[in-house]
Amino acid sequence: MTESDPEELDERLLVLSETELPEGSSPPWPGKAAPGGAVRVRPPAGPEGEPPGAEGEEDEEEPLLGSAASRRVAYAWDKEARLAAGTGRSTEMNLFLDDPEFAEIVLKAEQAIECEVFPERISQGSSGSYFVKDPKGKTIGVFKPKSEEPYGHLNPKWTKYFHKICCPCCFGRGCLVPNQGYLSETGASLVDSKLGLGVVPKTKVVWLVSETFNYSAIDRAKSRGKKYALEKVPTVGKKFNRIGLPPKVGSFQLFVEGYKEADHWLRKFETDPLPENTRKQFQSQFERLVVLDYVTRNTDRGNDNWLVRYEKQCDEMDLSNKDIQWTTDKDPIIKIAAIDNGLAFPFKHPDEWRAYPFHWAWLPQAKVPFSEETRELILPRISDMNFVQDLSEDLYELFKTDKGFDKPTFENQMSVMRGQILNLTQALKDGQSPIQLVQMPRVIVERSHGGSQGRIVHLSNTFTQTFHSRKPFFSSW
Ligand SMILES: Nc1ncnc2c1ncn2[C@@H]1O[C@H](COP(=O)(O)OP(=O)(O)OP(=O)(O)O)[C@@H](O)[C@H]1O
Ligand SMILES: [Mg+2]
Numbered sequence: 001m002t003e004s005d006p007e008e009l010d011e012r013l014l015v016l017s018e019t020e021l022p023e024g025s026s027p028p029w030p031g032k033a034a035p036g037g038a039v040r041v042r043p044p045a046g047p048e049g050e051p052p053g054a055e056g057e058e059d060e061e062e063p064l065l066g067s068a069a070s071r072r073v074a075y076a077w078d079k080e081a082r083l084a085a086g087t088g089r090s091t092e093m094n095l096f097l098d099d100p101e102f103a104e105i106v107l108k109a110e111q112a113i114e115c116e117v118f119p120e121r122i123s124q125g126s127s128g129s130y131f132v133k134d135p136k137g138k139t140i141g142v143f144k145p146k147s148e149e150p151y152g153h154l155n156p157k158w159t160k161y162f163h164k165i166c167c168p169c170c171f172g173r174g175c176l177v178p179n180q181g182y183l184s185e186t187g188a189s190l191v192d193s194k195l196g197l198g199v200v201p202k203t204k205v206v207w208l209v210s211e212t213f214n215y216s217a218i219d220r221a222k223s224r225g226k227k228y229a230l231e232k233v234p235t236v237g238k239k240f241n242r243i244g245l246p247p248k249v250g251s252f253q254l255f256v257e258g259y260k261e262a263d264h265w266l267r268k269f270e271t272d273p274l275p276e277n278t279r280k281q282f283q284s285q286f287e288r289l290v291v292l293d294y295v296t297r298n299t300d301r302g303n304d305n306w307l308v309r310y311e312k313q314c315d316e317m318d319l320s321n322k323d324i325q326w327t328t329d330k331d332p333i334i335k336i337a338a339i340d341n342g343l344a345f346p347f348k349h350p351d352e353w354r355a356y357p358f359h360w361a362w363l364p365q366a367k368v369p370f371s372e373e374t375r376e377l378i379l380p381r382i383s384d385m386n387f388v389q390d391l392s393e394d395l396y397e398l399f400k401t402d403k404g405f406d407k408p409t410f411e412n413q414m415s416v417m418r419g420q421i422l423n424l425t426q427a428l429k430d431g432q433s434p435i436q437l438v439q440m441p442r443v444i445v446e447r448s449h450g451g452s453q454g455r456i457v458h459l460s461n462t463f464t465q466t467f468h469s470r471k472p473f474f475s476s477w
Pocket of ligand 2: 304305340
């Protein structure tokens with residue numbers, strides 16, 4: 001396959017204008033949880049989305065609820081107590097009222113930390129990511145704290161941070177909002193569930209504290225000092241609202257078992273082709289991955305960032321015979337998990353698009369037109385403007401919780417996403433394949449701010465579309 005030279009491609013703009021949407025994306029109903037995030041019974045005192053006593057905040061003058069249980073102040077195990085709390089204290093940090101199953105898993109992670117079964121840093125990778133355990137030491141989640149992202153100030157792989165400080169003009173991916181990877185992870189999970197894809201392991205915003213996380217020397221010293229003060233002068237110590245280390249906000253993704261990196265299985269399937277039914281199942285899963293990546297415009301989908309579970313089903317085992325009998329009538333299980341979604345939701349289409357292709361586009365599966373099943377699943381949703389609007393409102397509720405949230409930037413992220421959705425709708429309607437999809441001209445669909453530049457065509461009365469006819473990735477195979 002050859003790629004066309006971007007410099008040689010002509011870029012034209014077609015602007016289709018419409019009126020502005022009603023301002024304010026506040027939750028349409030009171031008490032709605034930020035999608036993918038924790039419900040706060042009462043707003044915290046700190047900056048939006050940041051509970052009192054969180055990382056980087058001063059924490060004086062709040063009464064202590066018992067030193068050994070200091071972290072329990074932030075993480076009351078008893079769900080009833082947490083629900084009843086409603087006090088505006090950090091007890092509310094990890095409430096998932098609409099998802100008791102997820103709440104239960106996070107609770108286990110908190111309990112494990114309390115029993116000193118600490119999250120373990122994943123050795124590979126360019127940032128601080130952690131395997132989170134339950135009290136028995138079983139891995140149940142992957143936690144990626146905001147402050148330890150590649151460009152977060154506490155990234156343990158410090159060369160990246162150094163890179164940002166010394167060379168600010170050329171760090172990171174120029175099209176992504178820096179240091180919001182955990183929101184991208186959570187947003188991808190939100191898109192996955194809204195579209196009914198089922199390929200992203202559930203991911204939400206969670207607060208955790210663990211000695212094994214990377215903390216500054218100052219945070220550690222403060223924590224030690226306070227513990228010492230509490231032991232020696234309890235009356236003074238009781239004035240601190242937190243004794244332990246500050247909790248970190250990050251993405252918490254459920255750990256999926258029995259999966260291996262896609263590369264591994266793709267190589268195997270080349271030499272040992274899948275049975276027809278299983279191949280179809282794999283194709284359907286693959287198409288869901290494509291939809292996810294295209295809609296969120298993931299800039300980091302190498303074949304190491306998605307996992308595949310492939311298991312032959314065994315017949316009832318004859319226990320006297322050590323050999324497992326594989327049956328031919330049961331189809332093997334094949335499932336895709338789209339992990340590592342932290343580099344999605346760009347606020348503009350990547351300029352250096354050669355550097356961020358969707359690596360799945362090179363796979364033979366990408367040449368097959370989208371299946372009827374995928375079309376039936378996706379088209380009714382994405383061709384409905386209300387659905388798209390609803391999706392961006394849910395993302396707004398999630399993204400606005402970040403300290404660095406910037407509304408215009410968010411609008412730009414949504415303009416890219418709506419453009420991707422527009423292309424995807426067309427490709428699905430036309431019965432195209434993933435490779436044809438990635439060859440489509442890039443589009444952004446933005447809210448009209450009146451008097452926009454360029455050719456203006458009224459289509460309906462909601463959005464402005466900017467249509468780049470430059471081909472984004474592949475001019476030919
Ligand atoms: N939800 C999950 N379930 C099971 N395993 C996972 C999950 N998430 C991550 N892993 C495992 O952890 C490894 C690292 O995860 P991930 O790629 O998300 O981390 P990262 O810190 O962003 O790394 P990198 O920067 O190298 O991409 C993966 O290759 C995979 O083996
Ligand atoms: Mg990775």
